[in-house]
Amino acid sequence: MSAAGQSPAQDAPLPAAVQARIDQLFRHHLREDPAIAATTAMQALRRYIETYRGQAATQAGVRP
């Protein structure tokens, strides 16, 4: 699912299945355990991945 040739852009919509998988991969964000709380870096990584996947979905013509 590469977004070849694209640059980062905001507001690319994510298909529900892609968003669900990202939520699952980062699921400890959803817990309230301070030992595994989301760091600033995790939040940045998640945001970048969401933007990247959103652009790839747009490029592939997948609707949210």
Place this chain on the structure above:
Amino acid sequence: MKLALEQLAEGIHDLPSLPVVVMDLLGTLEQDDVDVSVLAKKVSLDPALTAKTLRLANASAFGLQVKVTTIQQALTFLGLQTTRNLITAAALSGCFPSGRCASFDDKAFWRHASATAICARGLARRMRFNQDVAFTAGLLHDLGQLVLVCSHPDAYGAVLAWRKAHACTLLDAERAVLGVDHVDAGVALATHWHFSDTMRQAIARHHAPETPGAGMLAAIVHVADAIVHALDIAGDADELVPPVSTVAWNAMGLNEEAYWYLFQETERQCGEMSAIMSA
């Protein structure tokens, strides 16, 4: 089901030995004064190692325009550092029998290891760090998992069941079930196989890059590991992105655009390499 460190050591002694030429290579990873003709001759004496090294060399991740058919050609076209990475990768993948633990996905393991190597190399290039050392560290960082799987397959099956049941990281599941983790096993293996101190430290600290003395290599592998988990390259249903150190992340000093290109590079280049590694 807790394992004592002595049991860990026994499991390591039961593993096949690395070829002597690979032990030599790992010991000289940061040196450029290796006699390449002697190296080519030594590797060529091992047909399986040669064949796998050449398949890797011809994979698209290494960008060759011509097909190499001898180790000497690989050395000529790819250079010493890249070729010794490939020899190391080829040798490592042959040391761990697959299929020992039914619930452990060996192919997924090598997809993750290959992608982490490529991602770590990309981070190193952007940071003007030694790319070949980063590549090898990315490839080796989780070898402790294979040590545990090969030496205690039933116990590792219980680890994977625990992870699924508790939706936790593999590291946490290993500690809960075995009392040791793949970092402990990786460090023991690195010691047994005489990896360099730098490499041993990267394996030891890839989940704790903020530890004093961990070094930049551990930070690179830590960030690469998190990126590859987040890109979902292994395709493991129970996968979880491990906690990411903000100190290590900030040390990379990259903006979003740079990460984007790194994501693309990692996804594009890892497929062929991981297929060869797990063949």
